[in-house]
Amino acid sequence: MPSGPALDAETILTATEDVLRRHGPAKATVLDVARALGVSHASVYRHFPSKAALREAVARRWLGRARDPLAAVASDTRQAPAERLRTWLTTLFAAKRALLSEDPELFATYRVLTAEHSSAAADHVADLIEHLRVIIADGVTSGDFASPDPTATARTVFDATVAYHHPAHAPEWQTPGAETALEAICTLLIEGLRPR
Amino acid sequence: MPSGPALDAETILTATEDVLRRHGPAKATVLDVARALGVSHASVYRHFPSKAALREAVARRWLGRARDPLAAVASDTRQAPAERLRTWLTTLFAAKRALLSEDPELFATYRVLTAEHSSAAADHVADLIEHLRVIIADGVTSGDFASPDPTATARTVFDATVAYHHPAHAPEWQTPGAETALEAICTLLIEGLRPR
Numbered sequence: 001m002p003s004g005p006a007l008d009a010e011t012i013l014t015a016t017e018d019v020l021r022r023h024g025p026a027k028a029t030v031l032d033v034a035r036a037l038g039v040s041h042a043s044v045y046r047h048f049p050s051k052a053a054l055r056e057a058v059a060r061r062w063l064g065r066a067r068d069p070l071a072a073v074a075s076d077t078r079q080a081p082a083e084r085l086r087t088w089l090t091t092l093f094a095a096k097r098a099l100l101s102e103d104p105e106l107f108a109t110y111r112v113l114t115a116e117h118s119s120a121a122a123d124h125v126a127d128l129i130e131h132l133r134v135i136i137a138d139g140v141t142s143g144d145f146a147s148p149d150p151t152a153t154a155r156t157v158f159d160a161t162v163a164y165h166h167p168a169h170a171p172e173w174q175t176p177g178a179e180t181a182l183e184a185i186c187t188l189l190i191e192g193l194r195p196r
Numbered sequence: 197m198p199s200g201p202a203l204d205a206e207t208i209l210t211a212t213e214d215v216l217r218r219h220g221p222a223k224a225t226v227l228d229v230a231r232a233l234g235v236s237h238a239s240v241y242r243h244f245p246s247k248a249a250l251r252e253a254v255a256r257r258w259l260g261r262a263r264d265p266l267a268a269v270a271s272d273t274r275q276a277p278a279e280r281l282r283t284w285l286t287t288l289f290a291a292k293r294a295l296l297s298e299d300p301e302l303f304a305t306y307r308v309l310t311a312e313h314s315s316a317a318a319d320h321v322a323d324l325i326e327h328l329r330v331i332i333a334d335g336v337t338s339g340d341f342a343s344p345d346p347t348a349t350a351r352t353v354f355d356a357t358v359a360y361h362h363p364a365h366a367p368e369w370q371t372p373g374a375e376t377a378l379e380a381i382c383t384l385l386i387e388g389l390r391p392r
Contacts, residue, residue: 156380160356168364184352192388 007039009047009057016058017106025109030054059113060120062106066095067127074131081139082193085157086186088135092128093164093182097173111167129154139193146195157189203235205243205253212254213302221305226250255309256316258302262291263323270327277335278389281353282382284331288324289360289378293369307363325350335389342391353385 012033019032030051034041048054073079073088100107113121132154139145147153163169164182172178208229215228226247230237244250269275269284296303309317328350335341343349359365360378368374 152380153384156377156384159359159377160381160384162365163355163358163362166359166364168362169358181352181355184348185356188349188352188356188388189384190388192384192386194387194392196390 007037007043007047012037012044012047012054013058013061016054017062020055020058020109021103021105024105025055025112028055055109056113056118056120059109059118060123063110063120063124066099067124067131069095070128070131074134077138081135081142081144082190085132085135085139085190085193086183088131089157089161089164089186090179090182093161093173093179096165096167096170100170100173107167107170111170114167125158129158132157136193143195145193147193153193160189161185203233203239203243208233208240208243208250209254209257212250213258216251216254216305217299217301220301221251221308224251251305252309252314252316255305255314256319259306259316259320262295263320263327265291266324266327270330273334277331277338277340278386281328281331281335281386281389282379284327285353285357285360285382286375286378289357289369289375292361292363292366296366296369303363303366307366310363321354325354328353332389339391341389343389349389356385357381 015036016028016033019028019036022028023032030041030044030048033054034044037044044054048057070088070091073084073091076084079087099110110121129151133150136145136147136150136153136157140147140150158165161182163172164178164185211232212224212229215224215232218224219228226237226240226244229250230240233240240250244253266284266287269280269287272280275283295306306317325347329346332341332343332349332353333346336343336346354361357378359368360374360381
């Protein structure tokens with residue numbers, strides 16, 4: 001098996017994503033990835049020391065992709081903070097729901113990582129809370145929101161919408177009324193953030 | 197085996213609770229219950245047509261017991277609606293956490309029933325939302341809260357605190373800061389409910 005200079009980490013991650021899509025997180029092996037690339041499994045291990053490390057790196061890459069549109073919403077100062085907060089929360093829900101329905105095996109991988117408290121999942125959550133902090137801090141600056149500690153408030157908002165982003169609640173995401181229910185939470189939280 | 201007139205449904209439910217505590221929801225059988233009572237399994241089936249029906253009846257009984265202190269909080273008009281709402285939500289969390297640590301096998305049974313969308317679990321949630329509705333409606337009457345639809349608002353409040361009552365989040369309940377995090381959600385929701 002040739003393992004020429006073409007085999008870089010990105011190539012391996014793309015192949016792993018395909019293998020995870022086909023076999024799911026429980027059955028996919030490093031050998032499957034090596035076979036898909038036509039290389040020895042030693043060539044894969046040279047880049048990623050274990051199956052866990054490889055799965056973590058794949059998750060880190062596609063969680064990053066999933067965050068891009070959310071980062072764009074968080075920094076879009078053309079939208080007033082209250083509406084930006086609502087847009088961000090509904091965009092996150094739409095993205096999670098789309099991943100679940102369009103890419104169920106990758107969603108299952110994400111679910112495993114969440115349950116295992118992986119650093120990829122923890123870093124992802126930290127990045128999402130930072131988005132919320134930016135929106136809330138902008139609202140405090142503009143006088144739209146009151147918050148003594150935007151980071152703490154960001155955590156509280158994330159926590160209060162857990163039913164719409166935590167994978168444990170995925171079975172409820174396709175029920176009629178899920179979007180309306182999230183909108184109602186957004187309205188109550190935004191009201192709660194307004195200064196008096 | 198004698199199956200005298202002493203064998204009533206309550207006696208069977210108490211024995212089933214003990215069997216569930218000892219064996220857990222996966223391993224407990226109707227035969228275990230019959231053995232514990234010294235009766236034939238036919239005697240048990242005379243009251244409960246299946247293992248599922250028996251498990252459901254047990255859950256219904258202890259969910260009812262768990263609701264009693266919450267019903268007392270919901271109707272305690274000596275507490276102003278805002279503080280009553282906070283007390284109710286923190287009492288629910290304390291009760292769930294106590295069940296998890298003191299009665300893990302019964303908690304596991306509850307978890308199974310929730311995942312199976314049993315009518316006992318659904319009725320329990322409906323009763324809890326009715327408690328919240330009473331508190332919110334009292335707040336609207338007293339001018340402490342604004343809500344065009346107290347039942348819908350009750351659902352939203354229940355939904356926004358799901359991390360502190362849904363069994364899927366049980367692994368996070370013993371983490372330091374869980375109580376403080378729930379208090380922060382309560383504060384934000386109560387602020388959101390105040391009229392302007």
